[in-house]
Amino acid sequence: MIAAGIFEPFGYQFFNNGLIVATLAGALCGLLGVFVVLRGMSYIGHGLSHAVFGGAAASAVMQLNYFVGAGIWGVASGVIIGRIARRKLIGADAAIGVVTTASFALGLALLNRYGQAKKSIEAVLFGSVLGVETVDIIAVSAVSVLTAVIIFALYRHFLFATFDPEVAQTSGVRVALIEALLMAMLSLTILVTMRVIGTLLISALLVIPASVARMTTNSFARMLWVSPLIGAVSASLGMYLSYHLDTSASATIILVGTTMFIVVYAFTGLRGRSRIAHLHHV
Amino acid sequence: MTADVLVECAHITCAYDSTVAVHDAHVTLYRGDFVGIVGPSGSGKTTLLKAILGAVTPVEGHVTKKPGLRMGYVPQVESVDWNFPVTVLEVVAMTRTTGRFFPRITQDERDGAIDVLTRLGLGGLENRHIRELSGGQQQRVFVARALFHRPELLVLDEPTSGVDVRTRHEVLHLLADLHDEGMSIVLTTHDLNGLAAHLPRLVCMNTHVIADGSPLDVLNSDVLERTYGAPMEVLIHGGMPVVLDQGNTEVVRRLGGLA
Numbered sequence: 001m002i003a004a005g006i007f008e009p010f011g012y013q014f015f016n017n018g019l020i021v022a023t024l025a026g027a028l029c030g031l032l033g034v035f036v037v038l039r040g041m042s043y044i045g046h047g048l049s050h051a052v053f054g055g056a057a058a059s060a061v062m063q064l065n066y067f068v069g070a071g072i073w074g075v076a077s078g079v080i081i082g083r084i085a086r087r088k089l090i091g092a093d094a095a096i097g098v099v100t101t102a103s104f105a106l107g108l109a110l111l112n113r114y115g116q117a118k119k120s121i122e123a124v125l126f127g128s129v130l131g132v133e134t135v136d137i138i139a140v141s142a143v144s145v146l147t148a149v150i151i152f153a154l155y156r157h158f159l160f161a162t163f164d165p166e167v168a169q170t171s172g173v174r175v176a177l178i179e180a181l182l183m184a185m186l187s188l189t190i191l192v193t194m195r196v197i198g199t200l201l202i203s204a205l206l207v208i209p210a211s212v213a214r215m216t217t218n219s220f221a222r223m224l225w226v227s228p229l230i231g232a233v234s235a236s237l238g239m240y241l242s243y244h245l246d247t248s249a250s251a252t253i254i255l256v257g258t259t260m261f262i263v264v265y266a267f268t269g270l271r272g273r274s275r276i277a278h279l280h281h282v
Numbered sequence: 283m284t285a286d287v288l289v290e291c292a293h294i295t296c297a298y299d300s301t302v303a304v305h306d307a308h309v310t311l312y313r314g315d316f317v318g319i320v321g322p323s324g325s326g327k328t329t330l331l332k333a334i335l336g337a338v339t340p341v342e343g344h345v346t347k348k349p350g351l352r353m354g355y356v357p358q359v360e361s362v363d364w365n366f367p368v369t370v371l372e373v374v375a376m377t378r379t380t381g382r383f384f385p386r387i388t389q390d391e392r393d394g395a396i397d398v399l400t401r402l403g404l405g406g407l408e409n410r411h412i413r414e415l416s417g418g419q420q421q422r423v424f425v426a427r428a429l430f431h432r433p434e435l436l437v438l439d440e441p442t443s444g445v446d447v448r449t450r451h452e453v454l455h456l457l458a459d460l461h462d463e464g465m466s467i468v469l470t471t472h473d474l475n476g477l478a479a480h481l482p483r484l485v486c487m488n489t490h491v492i493a494d495g496s497p498l499d500v501l502n503s504d505v506l507e508r509t510y511g512a513p514m515e516v517l518i519h520g521g522m523p524v525v526l527d528q529g530n531t532e533v534v535r536r537l538g539g540l541a
Contacts, residue, residue: 156379163366170335170355218411220367
């Protein structure tokens, strides 16, 4: 009886689809989150997800494919943010604030004017496991594989450009290209995970696993597998609990991640706290 | 360019947007040189280094390098994020990016890195996190990273900035040892008495090059006043110039500290 209850959600296709996408999304966000957290770009996940919302709205209104419309929009926003931030005339946070909130506002206005506003907005803001289709699984899998291959293949370029961009540049690393790649991967990740996790909560999935991983290790290489593991575990556990607790999947995933953060923060003691304290933007 | 010339900056002017950082600077670095670039903040020292490294392109003039010249760059340690999760070994090995497509540090790389670290007195520290080292050790890790490439020219930006006297001595001795082994070195420094006066050649600059020669030739009141825009007195002590900031001397005298 109890066993039947435990395995009950796995009897539904929608749940299994959602679980696969959420687990992959957790791992993917955990992997990219390492760069987001160490580069002090925590706000960027928040911003980019808002920018992609604009693209999602525009593609809905123009009856374009969601992945094509929102994808182009998101990648373009990411590249624009990167370019503005590199000029250093204004900070990266201000660049993100301007580009992404403008995009979000435009999306909102388009949906108000032309779309079925309420339903679309809620689905995009908070995500939904009900709408997960095979195409979502393929999209998240493809982006996960692509991201892992790029980071694995260009590992030292990413490490060098993240730790010491100035010296990396003088040593022949194409820092601008690495940053553009990172922004493109981040935009694609948000694009393919947004329908499940939602615009408002995706930035937490980028920040929490990497922050937890940072407290547990002093090695960049180890962080790159610990963080995705934490992301995948919190996402799958959150999905599972959300079924039994009858709560929003994305909110439960974030709450599981936050619980992990609190537990690790408490158990790693002063050393862990000092590491996380230096990530002042988290 | 003759065979002994490593880098020639021919009347270069460098600018950021509309601000000129270096104006009409002509500096030639030769094999075996040990050159210090001195000048006040904002005088273009770091920009000149970046032009030498190829990180800044002059808007006028040109930089010519010996074909295939290998350079190692040591940035200011004050700019390093000491909380970044990297070990000493990872810092040294990270520069070898060409043809390296995997996270794993190969045995050859590990052996090479440990050789360099041992030479710099950092043997056995390769698995430590960079924050766990002393100031002198931290500076040496970044010198080790630059040396890992086996460079012909070592370029250092303010190697003694923000370090204590002991660390400064360590750095100076390390650089002198490397120079004795045949390494060519160019560095920037604010430290006239602690570092610059000990070097064989100094370039004094304030946007443009004001003087270029041995410390005994260039560290004089006239050059220093033109470089720093402040009156300075120079004494010779044990055959070496010692720079006294007259502004400071005046304040100490007013406060009753000097007879």
